[in-house]
Amino acid sequence: MSQYTDGFLLPLPKDKVEEYRAISSKAGQIWKDCGALEYREWIGDDLQVEGQMPFPKAVSASENETVVFAWITYESREHRDAVNVKVMADPRMAEMMAPSTCPFDYTRMYYGGFSNLVTA
Template sequence: MDTYVDGFLIPLATDRIDEYKAIASLAGQVWKDHGALAYYECIGDDLGAQGMVSFHQAAATAPGETVVFSWIVYPSREARDRINAAVMADPRMAPMMTPDAAMPIDCKRMAYGGFRVLVEC
């Protein structure tokens, strides 16, 4: 299976969830328009599992923050590289790409990685 996934773990202030949702909805449409197979943005709900590292710990959230767990699915790593380049060049993304953009997240605190699919059921 060549399917490839980009994954994200993002701390987000709970009072900025609606703002983040609006940005993520636009971003998801842009990724899908350029060929992503699926785009998910999930907000933390049941994060208090005992006996293991919590998502709050992993995302180093502060009081008043929750966790966004998101992923984008691509046909392959090569498609991911092509799609991401097209997304970054898409004019709809420009307002989110400026250094002074008032983003609801601190990108320096976001965890990101590309993953080869090991099991797909």
């Protein structure tokens, strides 16, 4: 059975990195508690690659923002769907889901589900 991954890319104000780290650490624990195989978030470091479309441009990041690149891995798409139902029902998520307390502009977040193409 091939694994399934949800991926996302989002702009994050540089002065909100530690606030976001605290929230994403909690979210990661919730996803893992609900059955996700892996939860990873990465902060932009080398984002200006000449001749390529840089991630900051994709999310319309300002000079005061960086980019978070992340994924959550599951056994399958069906497993992802079941895990996400549990995550959304988890009371720990309620406090983190309010748009008014979100440290980034979630309307500029890119998200998608991906089936495995190559494993090397």
